[in-house]
Every structure is written in C-alpha cells, then in structure tokens.
Amino acid sequence: MSIADDSGPEPGSDEMIAAEYVLGVLPAAERQAATRRIEAEPDFARLVDQWEARLSPMAAAYPAAEPPASVKAAIDGRLFAGNRVQARGVSWWSSLALWRGLAIASLAALALYIAVPYLSPQAEVSAERYVASLAPTGSDVHYFVVYDARSQDVGLSHVTGARPEGRDFELWVIERSNPPQSLGVIPVGQSVHLDVADAVRNKIEAGAQLAISLEPAGGSPTGQPTGPVVAAGDLNSI
Structure with a gap:
C-alpha cells in the first residue's frame, strides 16, 4: 500500500x-x-x-x-x-x-482529476476511471473517492469526520450480492492513496458500492466488516 x-x-x-x-x-x-x-x-x-x-x-x-x-x-x-x-x-x-x-x-x-495528466504527462488518461461520494451513514464521515483502473490506484479525499482514538476506517467494495472485499485501512490524511490488490481489481466497476466501516486499529480481524458502516456510495464511471 x-x-x-x-x-x-x-x-x-x-x-x-x-x-x-x-x-x-x-x-x-x-x-x-x-x-x-x-x-x-x-x-x-x-x-x-x-x-x-x-x-x-x-x-x-x-x-x-x-x-x-x-x-x-x-x-x-x-x-x-x-x-x-x-x-x-x-x-x-x-x-x-x-x-x-x-x-x-x-x-x-x-x-x-486535474493532477493525473501532470503527474504522468507521457501517459493518456485512462477512460476507465470511477468516482464515488461516500456520504455519511449515521455519522459525520464523508470521503470522496476516485479510482483509476489504469494505475489500480484509489485516491481518497477526506471531507469530514474524525476517527475515534484507537480505531481505523477500512474501505470495502461490494459487488452485486457478493461478500464485501477489503481495499485496505484508510491512512490518516486529507488526501491519501491505496493500491488495489490483484484479487479485488475485477470487483471494482461502475455500479459497485464502496463503504467505510469503523474497525479496530489495523483493520478488521475477520476479513469482513465488524464495526458500523459510517459512509457509503456507488461508483460511477467518468
């Protein structure tokens, strides 16, 4: 990561x-x-x-x-x-x-959106890019997400909501009726990035849902969400 x-x-x-x-x-x-x-x-x-x-x-x-x-x-x-x-x-x-x-x-x-061409001036911007606004769900946590399928990078911008001391936010992708797949613990910061593991890249597509759960420090110990979902939203292609 x-x-x-x-x-x-x-x-x-x-x-x-x-x-x-x-x-x-x-x-x-x-x-x-x-x-x-x-x-x-x-x-x-x-x-x-x-x-x-x-x-x-x-x-x-x-x-x-x-x-x-x-x-x-x-x-x-x-x-x-x-x-x-x-x-x-x-x-x-x-x-x-x-x-x-x-x-x-x-x-x-x-x-x-603007930064991608300047960071990689020799590369064309991939058409396979997705955005999601993860709106608060019973909380004040709000993130904006951009996923670039070309670089397999998830960029997260923290809008509102602080994580409790000793707890972490974890990002999940939910494809259709399949169990949630973890994209990783969200690092602390206003703008952060997560690399996407090969096993979950094909889960990220337009219409899939992203969700953030509140987990123990270091992330879910079970591989599935154990805490409340604090924000969620659908991915849309751009």
Missing part, C-alpha cells in the same frame, strides 16, 4: 475562495466580496484566473444543452412544494456548512 499526503486548498483560504468563485458555489454576499477583491487585488485576481484555466478544459468536454422547461418545474416542485422550506425555517438546503462541504468534496475530486 502506498500513501501520499497531498493537501488541497485550506477552507477559508484565498485559494479556496478563488476556486469556489469559479465553481459558482459562493453565497451571494461572499461572491460580491470576491468580485470586489478581483478588481482591487492583483494577486487574488491571478488566483481566480489560474482556477478558471484549470477548470475550463473540463467544461469544454461537454456540449451545451438546453434542459427542458419541465426539469426546472420538477425541481421547484420537489424543493418548494407546500412551502416546506419556509415552514421548516432554516432547512438543510440553506445550510452553509452543507454547501461548503459539497464544495470541498467537489474541489477534492477536481484536484485529483
């Missing part, structure tokens, strides 16, 4: 604010403040330009499309039917922490 601790933008830093500005996830007031900084601070304006240059090639890969009017109507119906948002007061939809968490997860994925 190889480990690489590559720190991404720190929450609240100019780097993060610039990236969030380009992604369009800043709240209105913060976006206005960032716009003023672009006009007044050349260093911050350069950061924004750098993030636009990094992210614009991804947008170019997708042709423009006009969604049907029914899409917005359906979304509005689900979000605001019966004035549920107003009735509940400050809902989770309006939670800054939620959107910041999602923005951090998105940035982690983008950082991994």
